Every structure is written in C-alpha cells, then in structure tokens.
Amino acid sequence: MARDMRRAASAEPERTALGRLLTLTVGAPAAGGTFVARHEGRVVFVRGAVPGETVVARLLEDAKNSAKARFWRAETLEILDPSPDRVPSVWPEAGTDGVGGAEWAHIGLHAQRRLATEVLQDLLRRAGVSTLATEEAQVEPAPHDTDGLGWRTRVRLTRGADGLLGMRGWRSHEVHPVGENPLAAVEIRELGLPDLALPDAVEAVDAVAPSVGRPAVVLIGRGLSAAGAGASGGFEVPEGLEGVDLAVQGPTGLTAVSGDGMVTEEVLGRRFRVGATGFWQVHRQAPEVLTSVVLRDMEAREGDTVWDLFGGVGLFAAALADEVGSAGRVLSVEGDRRAGALAEENLAALPQASAETADVTAWVRAQEKDPDRVVIDPPRAGLGPELMTMLCARTRERIVYVSCEPSTLARDLKAAEEAGWRVEDLRAFDLFPHTHHIESVAVLTRAS
Ligand SMILES: C[S@@+](CC[C@H](N)C(=O)[O-])C[C@H]1O[C@@H](n2cnc3c(N)ncnc32)[C@H](O)[C@@H]1O
Structure with missing residues (x-):
C-alpha cells in the first residue's frame, strides 16, 4: 500500500475528475468520518485527511461520482502539507485502500475528540436545537482510555x-x-x-x-x-x-x-446472558459508562413507572429496577425475539421489572398507563419525530435518550423541543476510538 502511495504521489495530479487525482485543501469534518474540500465549486468528501491539510486525493470509483453529481467522494493518496494533528496511523491497514472501521486512525486521539465535538455541535445547531447551549456538548474519553486501543469486544x-x-x-x-x-x-x-x-x-x-x-x-x-x-x-x-x-x-x-x-457479561456487579452473536455495547467500558450515566440522569424514585425502550437484554432495566424499588415498575421493550427472551431471563430475579418482545412504536401506542420516566436507546435510525412526539406527550417527568448517531439524535431532540420539552443536558463519549462514531446521552425534561 505504501508503495502504491509513493507511485501515485509522483504522478502529476490531473485537472479533471472521475477516478483521477485532485489537489485539495481540506476543511471541516463532515458526518460519516470524511472531511469537506472543494474542487471547482463542487464539494468533495475526502477520507484519510485532516482539516487544514493540502492533499492529493483520488476520486473513488463510485457510481455516484458522476460528472453531474452535486458532490464527490475521494481518498487521500499523498499529503502535501500535513496537519500537526496527523500521527502515524495506529492501524495502517485501515488507511487508503484498506479496511473500514478505523477511518480516523491517522489523527491524534485528542484531535479526534475535538473533531467529533465539532460534528456533534454542528449537527445540533443545524437541526435548530435551541434549549441546550451547544458548546456544552463535548466528546469525553472513556475513563482511563489513553490510547483508544483494545476496546472492541x-x-x-x-x-x-x-x-x-x-x-x-x-x-x-x-x-x-x-x-x-x-x-x-x-x-x-x-x-x-x-x-x-x-x-x-x-x-x-x-x-x-x-x-x-x-x-x-x-x-x-x-x-x-x-x-x-x-x-x-x-x-x-x-x-x-x-x-x-x-x-x-x-x-x-x-x-x-x-x-x-x-x-x-458483568456490569456494576450484575450478570447478563447475551447471545454470542446478539447485540451488546461493543466498547469494553461502554455498558458501565452508559448504565452509570443513565442511572444518574433518570433520577428515578421509589414507586416510579419506567419504560426502557429498545432495551436489548435488559442492561438499563436491571439497574433501574433497584431505583424504583418493589413499589415501582420497569418495563423493558425489545424487538429482537432472542434478545427479548434473554431480557426476561436477565430480569427474572427482579419482580418489579419485566421484559416484552415488541416493536417499540406499536407497544407504546398500546399502553394504557403513562410512564414517569423513559430511557430510549434506538439503533442509528433514531426514533423519528412521530415516536419522539408520542413519548413527549405521554412521559410525565424525564426522557433519557442514548444515541449512537448524532444526526438522528439532533433531529429527534428538535422534535422534542417542538413538543414542549427542553434538552437539560447532553454528554457525549468516545466509545469508538479511531472512528468518527460517538455515543451521546441527552436528558429531556418538560420546558414548563
Ligand atoms: C442500540 S441497541 C440498545 C440495546 C440496549 N439498550 C443495550 O444497551 O444493550 C438497540 C436495540 O433496539 C432493538 N430494536 C431495533 N428496532 C426496534 C424496534 N422497532 N422495536 C423494538 N426494538 C428495536 C435492537 O434489536 C437492539 O437490541
């Protein structure tokens, strides 16, 4: 691969497009781990660069990179003017022409978090989220994570x-x-x-x-x-x-x-059975970090009714069951049949907690009683404004939103604001180091 890069670098960058080489000045991070550059007025999303750099990039052999396309995608081949944030990649095989899953491995960890923070704040602003001071949303490392390596379980x-x-x-x-x-x-x-x-x-x-x-x-x-x-x-x-x-x-x-x-899996002293191919938070520390933040943010009280939506095998429900005590109720809802059955098993020793296998939207519609508090942890697609609005109408006190996709989180937070709620707090964690992905936890309360 390094040999290829040298060969490409010695070629004279061509002036025209499609499968060819462009010399680009790289700007802000974009969603998806790329960076924005411009070529003759057209936006080019560049992988493998760092903001501020001048690079030679090759347009990807991508059907979407047509002469008529509004934007193009390109991969960095040679760095003409490197950024001080560039470091020797922690995983060279994930570089140009390499594997996915570590698209920021060539950027220092602190700079990765700064860039992820920029993306998060930008998405919140663009979505029009107005009840949170967006500069408060900062991406934090997982506790004691000094190199971002060895985390993938x-x-x-x-x-x-x-x-x-x-x-x-x-x-x-x-x-x-x-x-x-x-x-x-x-x-x-x-x-x-x-x-x-x-x-x-x-x-x-x-x-x-x-x-x-x-x-x-x-x-x-x-x-x-x-x-x-x-x-x-x-x-x-x-x-x-x-x-x-x-x-x-x-x-x-x-x-x-x-x-x-x-x-x-063991989290905060409690054990969970998980299918070997089933969903579980991937970062070694993620289950503990997220459970601790959810517990704190929910502020659940004795006797509360709590919904744990998109509940997986019952990770948050089990911890919340302790908070609501024997007079309270925790209902965990999960769509995957196998995970739902495991949630039942994992919650079996907690009489105040139960698990159901159902589609969240259909389940919420079918409920006669409203919850005091709700924790939601949807897949990347997020909730969508309809479900967000429905939850805002029905929840009495607090909604804690755990998200692995800041663009859909920002959209859903805006929908919550329009439904009369406010974003009281938002924390973001670097639980996918050396990638552009982040995990966020937002706290919603009624605006008045
Ligand atoms: C990000 S995971 C969170 C799981 C759990 N909270 C945890 O931390 O282990 C999202 C979960 O939502 C489930 N899911 C996705 N779409 C769903 C739907 N429409 N209704 C119910 N569950 C759904 C997935 O099967 C997955 O287990």
Whole structure:
C-alpha cells in the first residue's frame, strides 16, 4: 500500500475528475468520518485527511461520482502539507485502500475528540436545537482510555475472494486481508483468527471477548452443517480454537459445539446472558459508562413507572429496577425475539421489572398507563419525530435518550423541543476510538 502511495504521489495530479487525482485543501469534518474540500465549486468528501491539510486525493470509483453529481467522494493518496494533528496511523491497514472501521486512525486521539465535538455541535445547531447551549456538548474519553486501543469486544471477519479472512473496505463489500486489529480486545487478538485454517464452508467469523469467561467464536456459513456440530456430533474443532466457546451458524440457526452459544457479561456487579452473536455495547467500558450515566440522569424514585425502550437484554432495566424499588415498575421493550427472551431471563430475579418482545412504536401506542420516566436507546435510525412526539406527550417527568448517531439524535431532540420539552443536558463519549462514531446521552425534561 505504501508503495502504491509513493507511485501515485509522483504522478502529476490531473485537472479533471472521475477516478483521477485532485489537489485539495481540506476543511471541516463532515458526518460519516470524511472531511469537506472543494474542487471547482463542487464539494468533495475526502477520507484519510485532516482539516487544514493540502492533499492529493483520488476520486473513488463510485457510481455516484458522476460528472453531474452535486458532490464527490475521494481518498487521500499523498499529503502535501500535513496537519500537526496527523500521527502515524495506529492501524495502517485501515488507511487508503484498506479496511473500514478505523477511518480516523491517522489523527491524534485528542484531535479526534475535538473533531467529533465539532460534528456533534454542528449537527445540533443545524437541526435548530435551541434549549441546550451547544458548546456544552463535548466528546469525553472513556475513563482511563489513553490510547483508544483494545476496546472492541466484538469483531467480525469475512472470507475474501482469495480465501483469506479479512475485513470489508470502507464503504465497500470488498474484503481486504488483515493482520492484527489493534482496536480488538487482547483476548480476540490472541486467537490469531486471520491465520487459522478454517473449513472452506466458513464465510465469516464472529469473535467475542466477554467480561466473564473465555472468548466465544461463531463460525458462519450457508454451507456449514449444523448436523455435524454439537457436543456429540463430532464437529471437528479447528486447530487454535480449542480454548474458546465455539458455535456454528448454518442455514438452520446456531448450534453450540462447546459452551452454549451464549456469553456472560458483568456490569456494576450484575450478570447478563447475551447471545454470542446478539447485540451488546461493543466498547469494553461502554455498558458501565452508559448504565452509570443513565442511572444518574433518570433520577428515578421509589414507586416510579419506567419504560426502557429498545432495551436489548435488559442492561438499563436491571439497574433501574433497584431505583424504583418493589413499589415501582420497569418495563423493558425489545424487538429482537432472542434478545427479548434473554431480557426476561436477565430480569427474572427482579419482580418489579419485566421484559416484552415488541416493536417499540406499536407497544407504546398500546399502553394504557403513562410512564414517569423513559430511557430510549434506538439503533442509528433514531426514533423519528412521530415516536419522539408520542413519548413527549405521554412521559410525565424525564426522557433519557442514548444515541449512537448524532444526526438522528439532533433531529429527534428538535422534535422534542417542538413538543414542549427542553434538552437539560447532553454528554457525549468516545466509545469508538479511531472512528468518527460517538455515543451521546441527552436528558429531556418538560420546558414548563
Ligand atoms: C442500540 S441497541 C440498545 C440495546 C440496549 N439498550 C443495550 O444497551 O444493550 C438497540 C436495540 O433496539 C432493538 N430494536 C431495533 N428496532 C426496534 C424496534 N422497532 N422495536 C423494538 N426494538 C428495536 C435492537 O434489536 C437492539 O437490541
């Protein structure tokens, strides 16, 4: 890759577009981890640059990069004038022409957080959020995170056309070989997954480093026979995977080879059962950081009725159950059948908490009683103004909104303001270091 960059750098940048080289002065961060530049009046979103730099960038071979397109996308090939915020990449394989998932690995950690803060504040301003002083929204590191490495407790590798296990490229389905992923938890790195000799039918591998017990690995493939797996089924455990809980995900579902296809996570002294391929906050510290902030922000009292919407396996519900006590009620709602069933199991010892598997919007519509407080933690698409407005109409005291996508958060906060609520507080956390992603927690209360 470095050789390619040198070769490209020696070429004279061409003046015209499409699949060619442009010399660009790079400006502000844009949503999606790119940076804004202009070429003859047209916006170009550049990956792999740093604001303030002058770079030679290659327009991506992207159908959208047509001569008529309003904007183009490009990747940095050579840096003519580097920014002081540029550092040697913590993961060179995630650079130009490399894997996705660490698009800011070439930027110092402090600068990454400053840039993420800029994006967050800009999105809030553009959405017209007016009840929060936007400069108060600052991206904070996870506690004690000094290098942003080793945080990923969930990793997926995919088999490429060359038969090797690798990772997908940035905004592409192409699989690139990987050596070591420095963002992955050490327990996953030590498995040396890319070098293992796995059955040909394996199309992808999920690796999990839970907080309790040994790592789990799931081999995924449409041609993988579940019949051969199972304690007595004689599935041959690939060399190198003897020390993990192994499962096989074939066309008929997941079958455990060793272990039970589940992992155990411990958060603030409480244990949760999670499916090995099911949703769990990915950063090692995220469950504890977010639970602590949600608990504090909800200000739940004895006897309250609390809804935990998009509740997963019951992470926030379990902690909130303690706050509302035996006279209160916590209802956790999750759309995924497997996660909903696990939430029931995880909350079983807490009589004041219960879990339901349902679509959140349909469930909220069907409720006869209003809640005192609501915590919501939707996927990237957010709530949408309709559900946000409905929750604002029904919630008596507080809504705490946990978000992994600041653009939809900003849109939904604006909808809440229009429904007569105000944003009392917003904290943002760098729970995806070396990427542009951030996790935010906003507190909404009634404006009057
Ligand atoms: C970001 S995760 C949060 C899970 C949980 N709060 C946690 O921290 O572990 C979002 C969850 O919402 C669920 N989900 C997505 N769309 C949904 C819908 N329309 N109704 C109910 N749940 C949904 C997903 O299955 C996922 O478990």
